[in-house]
Structure formats: structure tokens, C-alpha cells
Amino acid sequence: MKAAAGKVAQLLVVMFLVSLGTFSLTSLMPGDPAVAILGDNQSPEAYAELRDKLGLNEPLVERYFTWLGHVFQGDLGTSMVPPNEDVTSLIGSAFAVSIELAVLALVVALVVSIPLAMISARRPDGLLDRAASATTFGIMSVPSFVSGLVLIALLVNQLHLFPRVGWVGVTDGLGQNLYHAALPVITIALLEIPTFTRVLRGDLVRTLQEDFVLSARAKGMPAWRIMIFDAFRPSSYSLITVLGLSLAQLIGSTVIVETLFSLPGMGRLVVSSASQGNITVIQGAVLVIAACYVLINAGVDLMYSVIDPRIRRVGA
Amino acid sequence: MAGTGKTHLREAGSTLLRVEDLQVEFPAKGGRRVHAVSGVSFDVAPGETVGFVGESGCGKSTVARAVMHLPAPNSGVVNLDDTELGTLSAKRLRETRVAMQLIFQDPMASLNPRRKVKDLVQEGVEIWHRGGDRHALEERTRELLDDVGLDSATVWNRYPHELSGGQCQRVSIARALMMRPSLLICDEILASLDVSVQSQMLNLLKRTRAEHGLAMMFISHDLGVVKNISDRILVMYLGKVAEVLEVDALDRETVHHPYTQLLLASVPRVTGERIKPSVDGAAQDLPSPLNPPSGCRFRTRCPLATDRCAQEEPQLEEKRPGQFIACHHIS
Amino acid sequence: MSRPLLHVRDLTTTFTTSRGEVVSVDRVSFDLERGQTLGIVGESGSGKSVLGRTVMGLTSAAPNATVTGSVLFDGVDIANPDKKTRAQYLGARIAMIFQDPLSSLNPVKLIGVHITETLRRHDKSLSRQEARRRAIELLDTVRIPDPARRFGQYPHELSGGMRQRVGIAIALACRPQLLIADEPTTALDVTVQKHVLDLLGMLCEEQGMAMLLVSHDLGVVAGRSDKVAVMYAGRIQEEAVSSDFFRHQRHPYSQALLDAKPHLENPARAELVSIPGRPPDPAHRFPGCRFAPRCRFVQGRCREEEPSLESGGIPSHGAACFYPLDAVRSTQEVSI
Structure with missing residues (x-):
């Protein structure tokens, strides 16, 4: 219990530092927000007035705490670019898209890579292992815009299986939503499958040499059962680490895939805001992404202790 | 066991290494402390081999490291050739330590x-x-x-x-x-070797120590090996010394500390006669060094234990010639 | 005459490695009667552990291993078991315990589950509650105090x-007729070793179970086995009834192995007769007796011809040696 409280306190400190860093870094970004908003052919007075209105003339620390106070109320401010939307809802809808893409892609990647890794690990350097290794290596070396384009050419243009572009939210029907999400999800999953497969295969091969696997065989357990019930769980630590990292990364940086399929996700939001000097949006987005990193890391730690009773006891 | 006490130490001038009241503790989870070595004293004469024997967790390897000041013990005095290691500067300590060489189990x-x-x-x-x-x-x-x-x-x-x-x-x-070096510290160096190689190493060590005039601290879980190479033996249990004996005591009819007795009885005999298996009494685990028993630390497993053993820690006393035993019930 | 429980003939295990063919177990033959214990002793690389695993049918599954010869268990050849035989025998009629009790238990599985899964694997009709009850009973059988609590740890x-006791409880789950104990006490302290050996001995007696007791230590096998087989470089060099074997050894290697160990019974500071050199590389075989390069009594013939395991005059005391040590030590006793 004490350990859990310590963990939470640690998380809060990290979050505080992250918000501080986010805020000051974006304040240091080149370019004048006033110019960004008004365009570059207005009078100096107009810029000054706007800066004042935006509170840009206050000291940095004061601005930070004002901003933080609003953040706590769920208010990330308004966009600096017309039509000056509410940043919270702007990020909210983009985040929903990104998280759905990321989670679905990871699920697909796991569904493919876990069995693939198990098949490979059964006979290391066997025919299946080498075939799987060659395939994953091949996939790994194809950039996502190429694989995405190939998928589009094949599944959209030739077979007409999926829509070309666009996004339909879950609120407009799950079927349509998944139908539109399918191609980008597959494109992202292809990126992750090689890593997942390799990491898990390596750990499985090592675990399968452990004495407890031999002793499970001596108990008469069939090979597939040993693989799933004995070897998998103790072999999943690295996979979980990689999974956490991927999830955090996917939330903010799938710009290529989002662009390719015209999806309104976090990546495109951040990129377009950055090019417009839309500081409030960038601040909000970076904060949300950073928070995801922190929470996902905490989640990964928690998973370790769920999987491994030895870690569990240390925390207790 | 328990024993603290220093009656078994010899005159200060006659020894190469003299260790008094060595105490080593490690921090554990939840602010608790592992009492790894609790008040161990011993000395090693020039050219003498002292064997350290005991089960895993008795602190015998920790003693070796504490003597080397790797790291320094929590308290206690280590004198090598009349130099007190604890008083030396880091540089002088490193220079002095060269006279002691440590060899580990896993070659x-x-x-x-x-x-x-x-x-x-x-x-x-x-x-x-x-x-x-x-x-x-x-x-x-x-x-x-x-x-x-x-x-x-x-x-x-x-x-x-x-x-x-x-x-x-x-x-x-x-x-x-x-x-x-003047002192060689061997920490379980035979444990991972085959029997035929073990005997080669034992013979080599005996020859080497004679040729180089080496004193040795020989740490092993194997009583047979320790008996073969040592002049004196320290039997350790849970961070304390149970018994200090001249090796020849093992070859005569005598009494031992109950723990030494247990060790001796547990060593398998090379015999063709079938041993009648006896499983009276449940298996006893070593008590936790986080919270060692009061008084005599061996009392939880000792057949002789009485109330006195829980209250009063026995001291090492010379109960037989050449045998210092820390037990209330051996006179 | 009833047939033996285990009838092993010319069992050979070969591994294909990057260094070439390694014959770990080489034409090994022995019989084991019901309820009896055979001690198999040898140094590392002697093939004793591979022999145990091969009898268990565990090596034949390895992709780089070839097993030839026969292992008749109660008349059925299990040297190269198919899936069905494996399921029928492994863990049920033959069980195994391992050297390192920590690494041979799955760190993320409850103690109890280790046992119940074995029970339910071999008796599909067993309910969860019944399996749990039996598992706790088994923990009690191996003298684990407070078995119900240990079940959930x-x-x-x-x-x-305690872990090794759990290992034994798992092995006993289906009341096997044969237990293969591979260095069961090597990782344990000497006082614990005695308890575990006592426990194994008693369980064999109570359940009429036969045991292959594999160890590097003749002392572990002494007094705990009916027969002893000494292995060196993949071959059985000597095989005898224990009482006979420990009274006198016929093979120079067996004798040297006993002499090399500093027994507690020996006087203090005794000079040890060590065996010079080290065991031959299993990837490089040479003609003649495998112990010849290290043998004190080596003769010309030993370097040319390979001796086979023959009993020389004394019943059931075989030695693979052209010049066995029969007369030399007939009365000398090693034990106290």
C-alpha cells in the first residue's frame, strides 16, 4: 500500500515536470503568435494589443500557473487560428482517432506476432523460423508510406474491399468505423509485427531452455500446452515493454499514415498547428501525449508485477 | 549458536590476521536489516589454514569479503600484520589489501x-x-x-x-x-569442480601454501574438504560461530556443538549397507537472518534447547582441549 | 522369472552439434527390478544425466538428438516414444525430479497448480476440488508443513x-512405478540433502517405486541404492550390487573416484590420490578403453581394444576392464 502511494506521488511529480517542460518549451518556440494569428501586414499596435489580450506580456511563471489552473479544469484554451475552436475538444476528437488506431493496430499486431513467435520458437533455426524471420525482416525494411500505398493499390483500387480515405467516428456506427479504420490499422500493425515477433521469439527460445520447461515435459505436458501455459508468461516482459513504448509512440507520431489515409488524428493536428504557430494547441497536444507516456509507463510497471509474482512481493 | 566471545583468540603478536567482533548487516526491504555476520572473531597464524564451514546463509562468504573490506564491515576490527584496516585511507587500504588475495567459486x-x-x-x-x-x-x-x-x-x-x-x-x-600475498582467501573454490579435479586442486593448494608460506582462509560447505585442508575449523551458523576446533578433534571421540553434530551426521557415509531412511520431524528451515532467534541462534533447531537458550547467548568457551564451543548444555 | 520393470539394451544417444557428432550415452545396458534403486554415478560429461533423460524419453524430442537401442518399460519400448506413448508414460508411470528445484518450477505458477495440472492431465475426469484435495495430500506426503497454505504460494x-519436496510431490502425483532423480540434492545444503534422500528412500519403500538415482557423488548413492553403475565418457564402466561395490571396486576408475574424494572418515590432512588429467572430449573418440589415458594400471591392450562390461567370476559385479582390481582390495573397507 505504501509502495502504491509512493508510486502515485512519483507519477504526480513527473506529470508536474512534464507540464512545466511542455509549457516553457513551447513558449520558446520561434515565431510570434500574434503574427501567426493576424498575418504579417498589420500595424504594430494591433500586434501589441493582441499580445496583451493573449497574456503574452505577463511573466512566464505567472502564465504557467494561469495555464495550469485552466488545465486542471479541463480547459486547454482556445485555438489561436481561426475559427478559434476550443482546444480541449479539438484535441479530444483527434486523440479519440489516434488512440483507436493505435490500440486496434497493436491488437492486430499481437494477434499475428504471438502465434508467429511461438511457431518460430518451437524449432529455432528450423524452416518455419527462418521463413518467419525472413518475412518479418522484409516487412521491417518497407517504410509505412510504401506499404500503405501498396495496400491501397491492392485492396482499394483492385479489389475494392475498403474505402480509399476518410474517417467515420464510432458514434456513427461501429461497423462503418471499423470499415474505415481497417486499412490504416493494418498499415500500422505491419510496422509493429516484426519487432513484436522478434522480441517474443527471442525470449521464448530462452525460456524454453529453462529447467521448468523440461520438467513440464517430464510431466507429460504436450508441447503446445507448455508453450502457452508455461513459456509464454515468463517470456512476455520484453514484449510488454515494447508494447508500451509502441502505444505511447503511436499516439502522437503516425503522421505519415494519417496523411496517407486523411485521418484527423493527433499527428496531423500537431504538425498543422506547428506550421501555423498555434501554440495553445501544441501545448495541449504535447501535454496529452506526455501524460500518455507517463500513464503507459505506469501501466507497464503494473503489468510486470501482475505477470511476475516475484516483483509483486517486492512492492507489497 | 551464538557464540560470540574471544577466548579462542591467540596472542596478538603470534597471528597474521586477527578479526574481532566482526559485524555485517545489509539493508533489506521495509527498513529491516539482514544480520549476515553478528560478532565473529577469529585469527589466522602465519602459514595456517583456517576452514570456515556452515550451510548457505551462515555468513561464511560475507566474513571473507568483510575481512577484505569489500565492503568494510559495519563494525569490528580487522588487523592484518598489526595494521588495522579500518583506520587506513582508501589508498593505503588498497595497497594493504594486496597482501590478501581472494579466489571465487565460479572460475x-x-x-x-x-x-x-x-x-x-x-x-x-x-x-x-x-x-x-x-x-x-x-x-x-x-x-x-x-x-x-x-x-x-x-x-x-x-x-x-x-x-x-x-x-x-x-x-x-x-x-x-x-x-x-601472505593470506589466500578461497571462497568455495572447489564447489563447481568434478571430484577428480577437486582432489587435484586440494593437493595443489597444499603444495602451494607450503612453497609460498601462505596462510589461508578456506571457505566451503563440504566438511570433508575442509577437514582435509584445514588446521583449525570455524563452524558457523546464521552469522555466528558455533564452534572453533583444531582439525584433529574430528578424529577423536569427543563432544561437539549440537550444530556441528548435526552437520557431521548429515554428511553421507560411503557405505554399502542400506541406510534405513528416517523422516521423523518435519523439515526445519533456517530462521530468517532478518529476524534471528534471541539468545542462541541455533535453538530453534537444537535438540538440547531450553528456556535459557532463548534468553542468554552462549559464549565460546574451551570445553575440550582444542575445542571452543558456544553452548549452555555442553560442559 | 518375472521381467524387470526397466530393461535397457544398447541405448545410445547422439547429438549433432557444430563440433560434430557427440555420443553422450554409448551402448548402455542395464536392468532395473520393480521397487529397486539403481544409483548412476559419474562426473560431468559422463553422460549420466543424458542417460536419465533418454530413459525418460526427453532427449528423443530434441531436433539434434538421435536415440538408438531399446528402453523396455514393463515390456513396452519407450526409447523413441510417439505422442500417445509419451502421454501415457511421462509424468504418469515414469516421473522425474531435477537438480535445481528453483529453476525446475515455473516462477509464475502457484505451487499447487504445478501439482494439480499433472493430476488433471493424466486423469481428465478429476474435478478441480478433488485435484486440489489430492495436491494438498501430496504436499503432506512429502512432509511439507502447513500444506494448504503452501498450495497457494x-x-x-x-x-x-521445500522446493525440492514440491518437485518430489509433483513427481509422485500419479504414483509412478519409476522415478528418475537427476542430482536431486546437489543444489541443497548437506542437512537438507539428508532429509530429501531419506524422504525419497521412504517413498520408494512405501509406494514400491523403483528409482534411478543419478549423482556425481558416490556418497549420495552409498546406502541409498540396491545397485550402482559408474559411468565414464558415455559408458558404464562398472555395475554391481551396492553392498558389493562399496566393499571393493573392480574398475580402476571407480576406485580412483572413491580415493579422490576427501571423505569425512579419512584422517585429517590425508594426502589424496588424485586422478591425473581430465575426461576425454566426447567429440573426439579414440580406440581402446576410455579411461586408459588416466589409468594407473594401463597396459598395451587397453589402448587398442575396448573392454566390454563383463562380470569376472563374482556374480553381478561387472567391470569394463581387462585387468580388474579383484585381488587387490578384496578386504579393504572404505566405510567406517
Whole structure:
């Protein structure tokens, strides 16, 4: 219990530092927000007035705490670019898209890579292992815009299986939503499958040499059962680490895939805001992404202790 | 067991190493402390071999490291050749420590896998610039390698992984001897070797200590091995000394500390007669060193234990000639 | 005459490695009667552990291993078991315990589950509750105090001795007729070793179970076995009834092995007769007796011809040696 409280306190400190860093870094970004908003052919007075209105003339620390106070109320401010939307809802809808893409892609990647890794690990350097290794290596070396384009050419243009572009939210029907999400999800999953497969295969091969696997065989357990019930769980630590990292990364940086399929996700939001000097949006987005990193890391730690009773006891 | 007490220590002037009230604790989870070594005293005379025996967790390896000040003990006095190690500066300590050489159990793991045998043996001397000129250094290295039963010409440019476990252990010994130590500390160095190699190593150690006038601390879980090589034996239990005895006491009819007795009775005898298995009494686990029993630490497993053992810690006393026993019930 | 429980003939296990063909177990033959214990002793690389695993049918599954010869268990050849035979025998009629009790238990599985899964694997009709009840009973059989609590603990929460008891409980789950104990006490303290050996001896007696007791230590096997087989470089060099074997050894290697060990019975500071050199590389076989390069009594013939395991005059005391040590030590006793 004490350990859990310590963990939470640690998380809060990290979050505080992250918000501080986010805020000051974006304040240091080149370019004048006033110019960004008004365009570059207005009078100096107009810029000054706007800066004042935006509170840009206050000291940095004061601005930070004002901003933080609003953040706590769920208010990330308004966009600096017309039509000056509410940043919270702007990020909210983009985040929903990104998280759905990321989670679905990871699920697909796991569904493919876990069995693939198990098949490979059964006979290391066997025919299946080498075939799987060659395939994953091949996939790994194809950039996502190429694989995405190939998928589009094949599944959209030739077979007409999926829509070309666009996004339909879950609120407009799950079927349509998944139908539109399918191609980008597959494109992202292809990126992750090689890593997942390799990491898990390596750990499985090592675990399968452990004495407890031999002793499970001596108990008469069939090979597939040993693989799933004995070897998998103790072999999943690295996979979980990689999974956490991927999830955090996917939330903010799938710009290529989002662009390719015209999806309104976090990546495109951040990129377009950055090019417009839309500081409030960038601040909000970076904060949300950073928070995801922190929470996902905490989640990964928690998973370790769920999987491994030895870690569990240390925390207790 | 319990024993603290120093009646078994000999005159200060006659010993090479004198250790008093050694105490080592490690921090554990939740602010608790592992009482690894709690008040151990012993001495080693020049050229003498003292065996340390006891089950895993008795603190025998911790004693070795504390003597070397790797790291320094929490309290206690370690005197090597009338120099108190605890009072030395870090630099002086490092210089003095060279007179004690430690050899570990796992011969492969304690040798840097990326260095050749010749470099492994020479590196210590090179650090301390004690080798004299290059030629003399090489000469001495070859000599020592041959001395420990390796063919120096063959192993000269080999890496540890190209050698067997026994050969690696020989390299470790040559490497230690290179520093011209007065005390060799052997921590379970035979544990991972085969029987036939063990006996070769034991004979080698006996010859080496005679030739180099070495004193030894010989730490082992194997009572037979300890008996074979030691002059004196410390029987340790849960961070304390249960009994200190001259090795010859093992060859005569005598009484021992109940723990020594238990150890002696547990060692398998080489006999053709069927042993009638007896499983009276459930298996007893070693008590936790986080929270050792009060009084005599052995009382939880001792057939002689009484109330007194829980309240009063027995001291090491000379109960028989050449036998110091820490037990209330042996007179 | 009833047939023996285990009838092993010319069993050979070969591994294909990067260094070539390694014959770990080489034409090994022996019989084991019901309820009897055979001690198999040898140094590392002697092939004793591979022999145990091969009898268990575990090596034949390895992709780089070839097993030839026969292992008749109660008349059925299990040297190269198919899936069905494996399921029928492994863990049910033959069980095994391992050297390191910590690494042979799955760190993320409850103690109890280790046992119940074996029970339910071999008796599909067993209910969960019944399996649990039986598992706790088994923990009690191996003298684990407070078995119901231990059932719900993880391996790392137990001491080494307790873990090995759990290993034994798992092995006993289906009341096997044969237990293969591979260095069961090597990782344990000497006081715990005695308890575990006592326990194994008693369980064999109570359940009429036969045991292959594999160890590097003749002392572990002494007094705990009916017969002893000494292995060196993949071959059985000597095989005899224990009482006979420990009274006198016929093979120079067996004798040297006993002499090399500093027994507690020997006087203090005794000089040890060590065996010079080290065991031959299994990837490089040479003609003649495998012990010849290290043997004190080696003769010309030993380097040319390979001796086979023959009993020389004394019943059931075989030695693979042209010049066995019969007369030399007939009265000398090693034990106290």
C-alpha cells in the first residue's frame, strides 16, 4: 500500500515536470503568435494589443500557473487560428482517432506476432523460423508510406474491399468505423509485427531452455500446452515493454499514415498547428501525449508485477 | 549458536590476521536489516589454514569479503600484520589489501572473458608496478603457471572460455600468487569442480601454501574438504560461530556443538549397507537472518534447547582441549 | 522369472552439434527390478544425466538428438516414444525430479497448480476440488508443513529444501512405478540433502517405486541404492550390487573416484590420490578403453581394444576392464 502511494506521488511529480517542460518549451518556440494569428501586414499596435489580450506580456511563471489552473479544469484554451475552436475538444476528437488506431493496430499486431513467435520458437533455426524471420525482416525494411500505398493499390483500387480515405467516428456506427479504420490499422500493425515477433521469439527460445520447461515435459505436458501455459508468461516482459513504448509512440507520431489515409488524428493536428504557430494547441497536444507516456509507463510497471509474482512481493 | 566471545583468540603478536567482533548487516526491504555476520572473531597464524564451514546463509562468504573490506564491515576490527584496516585511507587500504588475495567459486565468471591468460595473470602486478622489468615479469608468470599445473606455453595466449573449469581455477590461483600475498582467501573454490579435479586442486593448494608460506582462509560447505585442508575449523551458523576446533578433534571421540553434530551426521557415509531412511520431524528451515532467534541462534533447531537458550547467548568457551564451543548444555 | 520393470539394451544417444557428432550415452545396458534403486554415478560429461533423460524419453524430442537401442518399460519400448506413448508414460508411470528445484518450477505458477495440472492431465475426469484435495495430500506426503497454505504460494517463497519436496510431490502425483532423480540434492545444503534422500528412500519403500538415482557423488548413492553403475565418457564402466561395490571396486576408475574424494572418515590432512588429467572430449573418440589415458594400471591392450562390461567370476559385479582390481582390495573397507 505504501509502495502504491509512493508510486502515485512519483507519477504526480513527473506529470508536474512534464507540464512545466511542455509549457516553457513551447513558449520558446520561434515565431510570434500574434503574427501567426493576424498575418504579417498589420500595424504594430494591433500586434501589441493582441499580445496583451493573449497574456503574452505577463511573466512566464505567472502564465504557467494561469495555464495550469485552466488545465486542471479541463480547459486547454482556445485555438489561436481561426475559427478559434476550443482546444480541449479539438484535441479530444483527434486523440479519440489516434488512440483507436493505435490500440486496434497493436491488437492486430499481437494477434499475428504471438502465434508467429511461438511457431518460430518451437524449432529455432528450423524452416518455419527462418521463413518467419525472413518475412518479418522484409516487412521491417518497407517504410509505412510504401506499404500503405501498396495496400491501397491492392485492396482499394483492385479489389475494392475498403474505402480509399476518410474517417467515420464510432458514434456513427461501429461497423462503418471499423470499415474505415481497417486499412490504416493494418498499415500500422505491419510496422509493429516484426519487432513484436522478434522480441517474443527471442525470449521464448530462452525460456524454453529453462529447467521448468523440461520438467513440464517430464510431466507429460504436450508441447503446445507448455508453450502457452508455461513459456509464454515468463517470456512476455520484453514484449510488454515494447508494447508500451509502441502505444505511447503511436499516439502522437503516425503522421505519415494519417496523411496517407486523411485521418484527423493527433499527428496531423500537431504538425498543422506547428506550421501555423498555434501554440495553445501544441501545448495541449504535447501535454496529452506526455501524460500518455507517463500513464503507459505506469501501466507497464503494473503489468510486470501482475505477470511476475516475484516483483509483486517486492512492492507489497 | 551464538557464540560470540574471544577466548579462542591467540596472542596478538603470534597471528597474521586477527578479526574481532566482526559485524555485517545489509539493508533489506521495509527498513529491516539482514544480520549476515553478528560478532565473529577469529585469527589466522602465519602459514595456517583456517576452514570456515556452515550451510548457505551462515555468513561464511560475507566474513571473507568483510575481512577484505569489500565492503568494510559495519563494525569490528580487522588487523592484518598489526595494521588495522579500518583506520587506513582508501589508498593505503588498497595497497594493504594486496597482501590478501581472494579466489571465487565460479572460475569462469571471475576471469575477464576478453583477456588472455598471460594478461589475466599479469594485470594485478602491472597495476601495482611490482613486476620489475618486462622480462622478469614474463618469466615469473610462466613459472607460476607451470607451478599451478598448467603448461604455460599452451595456455599463454588462450582465453578463459577455451579452458576447463579446473584450468580456470588454476589461472585464478596463479593470478593470486603473482601478488605475493601472505593470506589466500578461497571462497568455495572447489564447489563447481568434478571430484577428480577437486582432489587435484586440494593437493595443489597444499603444495602451494607450503612453497609460498601462505596462510589461508578456506571457505566451503563440504566438511570433508575442509577437514582435509584445514588446521583449525570455524563452524558457523546464521552469522555466528558455533564452534572453533583444531582439525584433529574430528578424529577423536569427543563432544561437539549440537550444530556441528548435526552437520557431521548429515554428511553421507560411503557405505554399502542400506541406510534405513528416517523422516521423523518435519523439515526445519533456517530462521530468517532478518529476524534471528534471541539468545542462541541455533535453538530453534537444537535438540538440547531450553528456556535459557532463548534468553542468554552462549559464549565460546574451551570445553575440550582444542575445542571452543558456544553452548549452555555442553560442559 | 518375472521381467524387470526397466530393461535397457544398447541405448545410445547422439547429438549433432557444430563440433560434430557427440555420443553422450554409448551402448548402455542395464536392468532395473520393480521397487529397486539403481544409483548412476559419474562426473560431468559422463553422460549420466543424458542417460536419465533418454530413459525418460526427453532427449528423443530434441531436433539434434538421435536415440538408438531399446528402453523396455514393463515390456513396452519407450526409447523413441510417439505422442500417445509419451502421454501415457511421462509424468504418469515414469516421473522425474531435477537438480535445481528453483529453476525446475515455473516462477509464475502457484505451487499447487504445478501439482494439480499433472493430476488433471493424466486423469481428465478429476474435478478441480478433488485435484486440489489430492495436491494438498501430496504436499503432506512429502512432509511439507502447513500444506494448504503452501498450495497457494509461489516457488520463490519457499526454501530450497521445500522446493525440492514440491518437485518430489509433483513427481509422485500419479504414483509412478519409476522415478528418475537427476542430482536431486546437489543444489541443497548437506542437512537438507539428508532429509530429501531419506524422504525419497521412504517413498520408494512405501509406494514400491523403483528409482534411478543419478549423482556425481558416490556418497549420495552409498546406502541409498540396491545397485550402482559408474559411468565414464558415455559408458558404464562398472555395475554391481551396492553392498558389493562399496566393499571393493573392480574398475580402476571407480576406485580412483572413491580415493579422490576427501571423505569425512579419512584422517585429517590425508594426502589424496588424485586422478591425473581430465575426461576425454566426447567429440573426439579414440580406440581402446576410455579411461586408459588416466589409468594407473594401463597396459598395451587397453589402448587398442575396448573392454566390454563383463562380470569376472563374482556374480553381478561387472567391470569394463581387462585387468580388474579383484585381488587387490578384496578386504579393504572404505566405510567406517
